[in-house]
Amino acid sequence: MTESGTAVHDGPRRAGARLTLASSDRDRAVMSTEDFFRWWEHRLARGRFEVTPIPFAELERWGFQEQTGNLGHESGRFFTIEGLRVEDGPTRWQPIINQPEIGVLGILVKEFDGVLHCLMQAKMEPGNVNTLQLSPTVQATRSNYTQVHRGSATRYLEYFAGPRRGDVLVDVLQSEQGAWFWHKRNRNIVVRVDDDVPLHEDFCWLTIAQVRELMRVDNLVNMDSRTVLSCMPFVEPAAPSDPGEFGEALARSYAPDGSVAGTDEILSWFTEAKTRCEWTARLVPLSSVRDWTRTAEEITDDRGEDFRIIAVRVAAANREVAGWTQPLLHPRGRGLAVFVARRIAGVLHILVRAREEYGLLDCVEMAPSVQLLPGQDVSAVDPFLRDVATGHVGRARFDTVLSEEGGRFHHALTRYRVVEVGSEFPVEVPPDYCWMTTRQLMDLLRHGHYLNIEARSLLACVHSL
Amino acid sequence: MTESGTAVHDGPRRAGARLTLASSDRDRAVMSTEDFFRWWEHRLARGRFEVTPIPFAELERWGFQEQTGNLGHESGRFFTIEGLRVEDGPTRWQPIINQPEIGVLGILVKEFDGVLHCLMQAKMEPGNVNTLQLSPTVQATRSNYTQVHRGSATRYLEYFAGPRRGDVLVDVLQSEQGAWFWHKRNRNIVVRVDDDVPLHEDFCWLTIAQVRELMRVDNLVNMDSRTVLSCMPFVEPAAPSDPGEFGEALARSYAPDGSVAGTDEILSWFTEAKTRCEWTARLVPLSSVRDWTRTAEEITDDRGEDFRIIAVRVAAANREVAGWTQPLLHPRGRGLAVFVARRIAGVLHILVRAREEYGLLDCVEMAPSVQLLPGQDVSAVDPFLRDVATGHVGRARFDTVLSEEGGRFHHALTRYRVVEVGSEFPVEVPPDYCWMTTRQLMDLLRHGHYLNIEARSLLACVHSL
Numbered sequence: 001m002t003e004s005g006t007a008v009h010d011g012p013r014r015a016g017a018r019l020t021l022a023s024s025d026r027d028r029a030v031m032s033t034e035d036f037f038r039w040w041e042h043r044l045a046r047g048r049f050e051v052t053p054i055p056f057a058e059l060e061r062w063g064f065q066e067q068t069g070n071l072g073h074e075s076g077r078f079f080t081i082e083g084l085r086v087e088d089g090p091t092r093w094q095p096i097i098n099q100p101e102i103g104v105l106g107i108l109v110k111e112f113d114g115v116l117h118c119l120m121q122a123k124m125e126p127g128n129v130n131t132l133q134l135s136p137t138v139q140a141t142r143s144n145y146t147q148v149h150r151g152s153a154t155r156y157l158e159y160f161a162g163p164r165r166g167d168v169l170v171d172v173l174q175s176e177q178g179a180w181f182w183h184k185r186n187r188n189i190v191v192r193v194d195d196d197v198p199l200h201e202d203f204c205w206l207t208i209a210q211v212r213e214l215m216r217v218d219n220l221v222n223m224d225s226r227t228v229l230s231c232m233p234f235v236e237p238a239a240p241s242d243p244g245e246f247g248e249a250l251a252r253s254y255a256p257d258g259s260v261a262g263t264d265e266i267l268s269w270f271t272e273a274k275t276r277c278e279w280t281a282r283l284v285p286l287s288s289v290r291d292w293t294r295t296a297e298e299i300t301d302d303r304g305e306d307f308r309i310i311a312v313r314v315a316a317a318n319r320e321v322a323g324w325t326q327p328l329l330h331p332r333g334r335g336l337a338v339f340v341a342r343r344i345a346g347v348l349h350i351l352v353r354a355r356e357e358y359g360l361l362d363c364v365e366m367a368p369s370v371q372l373l374p375g376q377d378v379s380a381v382d383p384f385l386r387d388v389a390t391g392h393v394g395r396a397r398f399d400t401v402l403s404e405e406g407g408r409f410h411h412a413l414t415r416y417r418v419v420e421v422g423s424e425f426p427v428e429v430p431p432d433y434c435w436m437t438t439r440q441l442m443d444l445l446r447h448g449h450y451l452n453i454e455a456r457s458l459l460a461c462v463h464s465l
Numbered sequence: 466m467t468e469s470g471t472a473v474h475d476g477p478r479r480a481g482a483r484l485t486l487a488s489s490d491r492d493r494a495v496m497s498t499e500d501f502f503r504w505w506e507h508r509l510a511r512g513r514f515e516v517t518p519i520p521f522a523e524l525e526r527w528g529f530q531e532q533t534g535n536l537g538h539e540s541g542r543f544f545t546i547e548g549l550r551v552e553d554g555p556t557r558w559q560p561i562i563n564q565p566e567i568g569v570l571g572i573l574v575k576e577f578d579g580v581l582h583c584l585m586q587a588k589m590e591p592g593n594v595n596t597l598q599l600s601p602t603v604q605a606t607r608s609n610y611t612q613v614h615r616g617s618a619t620r621y622l623e624y625f626a627g628p629r630r631g632d633v634l635v636d637v638l639q640s641e642q643g644a645w646f647w648h649k650r651n652r653n654i655v656v657r658v659d660d661d662v663p664l665h666e667d668f669c670w671l672t673i674a675q676v677r678e679l680m681r682v683d684n685l686v687n688m689d690s691r692t693v694l695s696c697m698p699f700v701e702p703a704a705p706s707d708p709g710e711f712g713e714a715l716a717r718s719y720a721p722d723g724s725v726a727g728t729d730e731i732l733s734w735f736t737e738a739k740t741r742c743e744w745t746a747r748l749v750p751l752s753s754v755r756d757w758t759r760t761a762e763e764i765t766d767d768r769g770e771d772f773r774i775i776a777v778r779v780a781a782a783n784r785e786v787a788g789w790t791q792p793l794l795h796p797r798g799r800g801l802a803v804f805v806a807r808r809i810a811g812v813l814h815i816l817v818r819a820r821e822e823y824g825l826l827d828c829v830e831m832a833p834s835v836q837l838l839p840g841q842d843v844s845a846v847d848p849f850l851r852d853v854a855t856g857h858v859g860r861a862r863f864d865t866v867l868s869e870e871g872g873r874f875h876h877a878l879t880r881y882r883v884v885e886v887g888s889e890f891p892v893e894v895p896p897d898y899c900w901m902t903t904r905q906l907m908d909l910l911r912h913g914h915y916l917n918i919e920a921r922s923l924l925a926c927v928h929s930l
Contacts, residue, residue: 102740171733173740187740267911268636275567275638275652282748361826362914446732447912449827 028113030205043122069287083289088279093289106138106160106189117205125406133222166193173448178357212464230456253348253438273354328410331374335414337454338370349435365452394419493578495670508587534752548754553744558754563647571603571625571654582670590871598687631658638913643822677929695921718813718903738819793875796839800879802919803835814900830917859884
């Protein structure tokens with residue numbers, strides 16, 4: 001599993017990936033996309049690092065608590081691996097990451113030549129499958145920015161907090177993976193400045209159109225960038241790549257009207273779904289978790305179907321500190337997240353599902369039409385969606401493999417697809433499902449507890465169409 | 466503590482209470498307010514019941530679990546009294562009510578003679594200080610309406626669920642007391658019907674204006690009615706009682722503009738407040754709670770300042786079942802909740818506070834300007850608000866003692882005040898506080914996790930001005 005930072009980024013994988021800028025923005029971008037990729041290669045070449053799996057006994061400053069068996073840091077900060085017990089008919093157990101601190105995921109934006117640009121970061125995370133990914137300006141836990149691990153200060157943080165803060169355009173707490181995190185939220189924040197901003201070599205200015213186009217490159221735009229991008233309500237959609245019926249229906253999906261269900265109706269549908277939710281979940285000592293086993297090197301479920309908890313040693317030059325060890329959650333295999341999109345009365349609607357996840361603070365959030373965790377197969381999908389999940393039905397409008405958080409997850413990949421279906425696909429759907437326009441989804445993102453992280457990633461994908 | 470149902474309702478206490486209807490509605494109400502009080506006296510006369518404190522050992526079907534010391538029902542339903550451990554600098558403990566089920570608080574509305582009426586219920590709860598209070602059409606836990614205690618079916622429930630459901634006007638999960646409940650939410654729902662509705666003798670139709678006027682009677686409109694009333698966004702405010710500057714400023718507070726802070730700014734302020742919140746709270750076995758002692762008859766904090774957990778026997782003729790025993794939470798003394806209101810640029814603004822409460826699902830909600838739990842004194846209030854809290858500053862526009870939930874709390878009373886302050890009161894306030902218009906508060910109530918139960922009660926009071 002040792003990886004070298006000199007590995008060359010494998011570039012756009014599929015022929016379909018569009019890497020040209022919309023003509024309107026092309027000439028006004030601070031950096032052309034070609035130049036971006038040259039800069040990216042330099043970052044990769046410079047960012048030497050090694051990630052090596054180690055036995056838990058070799059973790060430094062991390063250890064298993066005697067009484068509970070929980071795996072934590074000696075400072076009590078960062079995160080702990082604890083147990084989760086769920087009463088849901090049968091009792092279920094699993095390890096779960098508990099990180100009660102609210103971190104900051106911030107993108108700084110600034111106009112250059114009349115075009116809004118985002119300050120993006122080439123950031124290494126130990127669990128990344130490919131060294132660096134394109135990250136928000138600031139991506140920091142509270143432990144990071146209060147420098148618990150005694151590293152250097154978080155760059156650009158002063159623009160997001162305190163007296164030097166710019167104009168706040170977005171500022172909302174959003175959830176993360178409910179299957180792996182206990183009640184995790186991060187602050188998604190977009191701040192606009194007009195002053196000159198010094199540019200550090202790990203950062204670059206990209207137009208929103210450029211970032212959206214880079215979404216189509218496998219494992220490039222990281223999860224934290226995607227969630228912040230999804231919450232930007234003020235940005236017009238890109239000129240549709242397909243100027244035909246699909247493009248027109250997509251454009252109308254950003255308008256305030258034309259939805260099949262009103263917002264009050266949708267809120268009532270969502271309240272109903274929460275009310276149906278009868279399980280309860282509690283943190284318990286990791287040592288009390290049944291059906292999972294801890295060895296010297298991993299914690300695994302006895303059936304070998306779910307994720308593993310492992311430990312790694314990281315040696316890198318290009319992060320807040322020179323090297324460290326930490327636990328990571330390693331999913332087995334690749335996840336799948338699909339938004340089914342359908343024209344209804346000329347307006348593109350997206351099928352969302354009210355999905356229960358044991359680690360969510362509010363039990364239920366709106367999720368992709370199809371969401372399979374790594375290790376789950378298509379039998380976990382509601383029958384009316386199986387042909388979409390297998391790819392036998394619908395036309396893929398977006399299809400890219402993107403990574404989940406590399407700071408907590410090891411090689412966690414999800415295939416994100418936006419699939420257009422035709423009039424043969426039913427408008428009437430089971431009670432857990434609801435058709436919504438893009439605009440309705442964006443409006444709900446002003447608030448927390450509505451769209452789960454996978455749905456937000458997909459919404460960022462829709463913005464790139 | 467034994468109380469008799471024949472005790473006469475003590476009627477409007479203060480001279481200031483307005484019990485006349487706005488003239489526009491007076492002639493069109495199904496029942497005049499005078500007739501309402503006659504009907505109410507009949508309900509009181511009929512609703513004989515006794516509530517008697519008993520030792521815990523006399524509880525039937527309730528008991529302390531051996532391993533945890535938690536107090537629960539043998540069915541596992543209703544609620545349990547568990548322990549809460551909070552890491553907030555020092556570690557704090559307290560008992561807390563855990564009721565994971567989401568109940569229904571529903572008001573059925575219907576037009577008579579062009580005026581919207583609410584179907585309200587004269588409902589007995591064992592903890593009520595005065596036998597009956599005016600309750601929503603349906604007030605039922607899931608255990609109630611699935612008939613765990615084998616009583617009769619919940620009346621009118623069919624209008625809120627299933628195929629006979631009417632038009633849903635409001636449908637949102639809202640929190641309850643964060644000091645006493647663990648993550649409690651109820652479904653606040655308003656449903657409109659056009660069909661004839663059979664009227665049971667414990668129910669009556671009142672116009673919204675009538676219900677609002679009854680808010681000024683001590684301990685009449687119960688907590689569950691107040692929270693549902695606060696969430697009704699579609700109802701115009703009553704004609705202001707004071708047609709002068711205050712009335713005009715109040716009317717403008719319902720308009721979509723004129724606020725000193727935009728909604729995005731307020732959402733960012735609220736996100737910031739949540740991010741500052743660094744404590745963590747967990748349910749623990751009640752037997753592990755320190756600084757509290759269980760005797761044969763009560764669970765009390767050793768300093769004698771906080772609430773007590775007691776047990777009661779209830780004998781009544783007029784409820785789902787004939788008699789039962791249950792635990793109740795008994796606060797010592799009376800709470801205080803104040804909305805400070807101030808004209809800013811001619812628009813009435815309300816001062817809300819981002820308040821942390823250990824039992825809230827999302828840690829922080831918007832709370833009254835001043836909120837004192839029973840047993841807390843004015844030293845717990847931020848200095849700039851102490852003169853308002855003591856009544857030395859400001860003009861009371863609303864001042865009534867109202868009850869909290871009588872199904873879980875014994876004699877829990879709160880004095881609710883809306884106090885207008887003048888231009889000597891600062892517009893600049895500490896970071897936990899924010900000025901908002903009535904309209905902004907109502908808009909946020911379409912979503913959960915924003916206004917706490919005390920702020921919602923006060924908003925219902927504002928609607929009655």
